[in-house]
Amino acid sequence: MKVKKILTLFIIIVLTLTTGCYDRVEIEQRAIIGAFSIELVDEVQESFEKADDAKQASSDSSFNENKNGPLKIIFGVINPSKLQSGDKAFKTVEVRGANIPDAVEKLGEKISRQPYFAQMRMLYISDKVLKNKKVFKEVLDRLDRSTKINETANIVVIKGETDNLAKVEPELENTIAAHIFGISENSKITANVSALPIYKFLSVIRNSDGCCFIPVVEIKNIKGKFEPSIDKVVLIKDYQFLRYLDTKYIKTFRILNNDFRSGRMLINYENISIPYYVYSTNKRIWLEEEEGKLKYKVKIEFEGDVEELEFGKDLFDTQTIDKINKAAEETIKEEFIETTKYFQDTIGYDYLGFKDFTHKYYNKIYQKYKDNWDEVFKNAQIEYDVKVYIRRIGISKK
Amino acid sequence: MTPNDDKISNIQLCVLVFNIVLGIGILTLPASLTKAAENDGWILCIISGLLCILSIYFMCYVGNKYAEYGLVGTLKKLFGGFVGTALAIPIILYYIFFCSVEVRLFAETAKLYLLPNTSLEIIILPLIILAVLLSRTGIESIARFFESITPFIFFLIFVLITVTIPKSDYSNIRPFLGTPLTKLIKGISVSIFSYAGFEILLLIFPYLRTPKKAFKFSSAGLIIIIVFYVFADIQCLAKFGVKETESFIYPTISLIRASQVPGGFIERLEGLLLALWVTSVFTTLVGLLFSLSVVLSDVLKHKKPKHIVSMFIPIIYIVALWGDSVAELFELSDKLMNTLGLYSIGILPLLMFLFSLFRKRDVKKSEG
Incomplete structure (x- = not known):
């Protein structure tokens, strides 16, 4: 019995006093990182271009650690005690490092708390990083490998200097991260804003061998005020920056990529720009192969509400609604044709999801053309059939 | 009233099979399935x-035929005393290595996600000690413990299933049967051991x-696992696609980690999954230790x-610390399953069957 009691006591001591205690970190000891930006410093980028050798840029002795690594990472550290008061509740800390873990290590040399990434909301990547394939792939690998970074945080590319981000003064939120996260989450209700969580970005870029798009934050200086907006995307090809996609194509681009949830479209009807709010879309594609050429027929259905016409004009009439439907179908169809032409002729790569569709639904055909897909896409015949349904017109008849 | 005779009912058998099987594969399986058969992993x-x-x-x-003999007794009956005992030895080795790999995998996962600063030994030792304590108490107590935690496991699985469904692209499981048949057949060896x-x-x-x-109740336990595994695989494909899952x-x-509760009132749900994982690893370990103790006591004719089972605390602990890295550990696990696992799951049951x-015919002949 005595042995049993001693054994039980021993187990209780082992279980209560050892397991997990090594990892105890009180919440007031944590530095909650709301967001961080990654930028490649100019002089390093030049040396990369010249030598294409990371070692030369990051190290000049047998020690790999270097105070001035190629990456400039700015961490937005949240101060929880100020969140309720409405003051500026964050502090930015700039660090130079060879890579992300190195920068996090150096962040620990600058702040009194332990960096904590579980509540991260945004990750900003400078377009300079995208232009350097080697560095970009290193960043990707860290994001994919880390267990600490919150993978549901959104990723955006910063057009221009990331320093401008710190100059943004969020008015409705306490932190810049919350402000930009809020804008990107508006992708659910707006046509041109897109949001991309880190996990989805990593999946897409890996599954498509380095071909994807990332939303872009552009920070404009309007009368001395720095205002961010997300209405563009950047196209990545072979893990490298390809080009920015103009705002006018974003809406159709998102619909074709199944990224569109709801948003507003402007329909030209009798010289009035009618706001048509789309709340659901349905896309179906058929494929035929003819003499080595692929013929796609894309049928897209829109359901939504007309939000205004003209005061006094009767909209509570099926004939008028039919006419607007027709006008909308024409306008939207033209937009799709123009977007497709732009991708086929100007960009030359399939970012519109036809490759993915063919692989999933017409695998035999895909296997025939997969090695030469870009050429096949450029020469493919893509037809659109747009159907618009106006379901509601508001609460007024005229 | 349930008699206290160290025997278990059919429902308890179902629960036992469910809890022992659930544990090894749930975290890693979709990757190996996708590697083996791409989109057709679930098939x-x-x-x-x-x-x-x-x-x-x-x-x-x-x-059923030799219900009262146990494994070693049956082997002796079927193959004779010496051969029967020899055939039981690989099973003992299998259980020792299986326990060790399970414990080490658990510790590595816990270290990666939960306890980065806690040393591996401190994570491993309490788990082994607790599992040994429960497995010493006999099959009835084990089955009762499993019964009591099963609703909790089901609840966690239900919550986790619910949160992973939104924002999934189920077209990722297409094209169906795009994997060559030979690759699919080769893949069976990967998935069967899960x-x-x-x-x-x-x-x-x-x-x-x-x-x-x-048969009915143990198959039912396994069918529940099949459903969970199929769901986990489809869901991973729907969220990440083939290459990323792999x-x-x-x-x-x-x-x-990639799933969010709508409204965002709770975050970092992997904590829930890891709670489930800890419980299921524990139940698996208890089942394996119990099996080990039964087979070995039969071989050694110890009553x-x-x-x-207590003697195996240091052995399992030492074997668990063998592999140097996670990659080596997975290699070791694969080797274990492809040799001793194949023997225990496939070859031996088939031989015994x-x-x-033949024995049946012999008996009839002698009766005639």
């Missing part, structure tokens, strides 16, 4: 599940109240299995 999961049910049938057939654990049926029969219904070491944790068929 592979079903095929190998059905093969396991066939193996269960063999075990139950033999078990159901390892049900081989407890080789030795459980003396502990069953109604052995005749064992690249993960623990795709199911990544799946939960009390609980004495045997075939020999028991």
